[in-house]
Amino acid sequence: MFVGEEKILKLFANCILVKGKRRSIICDIFRARYQPIPNALFFILKKYPNYSVAEIKDRFSSENSDTIDEYFNLLIDQEYVFLTTREEATAFPELDLSYDSPSTITNCIIDIDRYSTHDFRKISNELSLLHTYHIQLRFFSEIMLDAITQIVSEMDKAEFNLHLILPYHPSYTKQATEKLSTVGTVSSVKFYNTPSKMINKYKELRKFNIEFFEANVANEKCCGKIGLPYFRMNMEHFAESQHHNSCLNRKISIDKLGNIKNCPSMKTSYGNIANSTLTAVLKRKEFKRYWNVTKDKIKVCQDCEFRYICTDCRAYTEEPSDMYSKPLKCGYNPYSGQWEEWSINPLKTKAIKYYDF
Amino acid sequence: MMEYYPFKKKELKYLPINYRFFERLKLDKKSAVIMKMVSADNVFMTKEKLVDNFYKPISRCL
Numbered sequence: 001m002f003v004g005e006e007k008i009l010k011l012f013a014n015c016i017l018v019k020g021k022r023r024s025i026i027c028d029i030f031r032a033r034y035q036p037i038p039n040a041l042f043f044i045l046k047k048y049p050n051y052s053v054a055e056i057k058d059r060f061s062s063e064n065s066d067t068i069d070e071y072f073n074l075l076i077d078q079e080y081v082f083l084t085t086r087e088e089a090t091a092f093p094e095l096d097l098s099y100d101s102p103s104t105i106t107n108c109i110i111d112i113d114r115y116s117t118h119d120f121r122k123i124s125n126e127l128s129l130l131h132t133y134h135i136q137l138r139f140f141s142e143i144m145l146d147a148i149t150q151i152v153s154e155m156d157k158a159e160f161n162l163h164l165i166l167p168y169h170p171s172y173t174k175q176a177t178e179k180l181s182t183v184g185t186v187s188s189v190k191f192y193n194t195p196s197k198m199i200n201k202y203k204e205l206r207k208f209n210i211e212f213f214e215a216n217v218a219n220e221k222c223c224g225k226i227g228l229p230y231f232r233m234n235m236e237h238f239a240e241s242q243h244h245n246s247c248l249n250r251k252i253s254i255d256k257l258g259n260i261k262n263c264p265s266m267k268t269s270y271g272n273i274a275n276s277t278l279t280a281v282l283k284r285k286e287f288k289r290y291w292n293v294t295k296d297k298i299k300v301c302q303d304c305e306f307r308y309i310c311t312d313c314r315a316y317t318e319e320p321s322d323m324y325s326k327p328l329k330c331g332y333n334p335y336s337g338q339w340e341e342w343s344i345n346p347l348k349t350k351a352i353k354y355y356d357f
Numbered sequence: 358m359m360e361y362y363p364f365k366k367k368e369l370k371y372l373p374i375n376y377r378f379f380e381r382l383k384l385d386k387k388s389a390v391i392m393k394m395v396s397a398d399n400v401f402m403t404k405e406k407l408v409d410n411f412y413k414p415i416s417r418c419l
Contacts, residue, residue: 220418230417232414251415311414313417
């Protein structure tokens, strides 16, 4: 027997159902979490949104009653749903998931190696005109902290959030590293290629948004990973994913040679920053061809329950010639509900060879 | 809208991540119920956390 059977069971507006082929999830976009549920429960919650618990149970045979109780108790305990009266039930409108942004470009990747000759002041002025907030600088070669400080000072716009990714070097002291996060508009610093013993030593720097990783980021080919650590369960991402590509929408990139691209990992270049402008590139219709490729249009992803909280990749796909093919570096199978290591999947061998991983 | 703003003063030092949500609802007295229900502590995030929690990963190489 379920307490409050006469009451209406309602999902909180921020807890949104997403159906997958094998199972579904309730995605809580305020608390940044999700709950996998069986498709049968998805069906109940979707089909009977304004029914009382008793009315829902009446629609199923009595042998299902305990199971329904168990499901509902779990959702109440976890605060995905609440009970309300029939009179109040209509007072809870659904969330508006339309998406827009004041920024023409919301985020930008700039790759840098020892041969790069980017004019950071020029790039910075252009990105400012486009109202870009988040800029990631990825360094593929060792660089002295003074040189980074110089680059950051050339990109000193109040509205920017600079995110740095650079290789660890033993000469970086704890104090100098900590200082780096306070320079200009630096928001986060991530060091790769860090010896494991140093990761623990510098753990406390996480409070300054400084993190150390063992993994190597040798070049742009290291990008495009898809998995649980990259899931984002927030309203902006969820809303944007409904209408646009969750990686490339309003993104612009400059690769290490200065080529302007959707993403540094992609082949197509729309000009070089040395003799072209970001604004001119944005006027080209073909630059935006991926912006509206939603997960609902992508093969396999369209059947996945995680499609609005993961981040897509159009640079590396299972079928390189098909712009609607599943991301290569995703190891999730929505038809079995299982994760596996993508790089050893025999079905991906051809694409792995094509991209020369 | 502020008329229905249910948060305590001490919480205002944090930026409510769902502020836009409230704004979008064009609140009336009835929907103010929702605000009470979602005003749990973890709805709030410090400014630092917000930066870290950029709404989509810029790249995914680490």
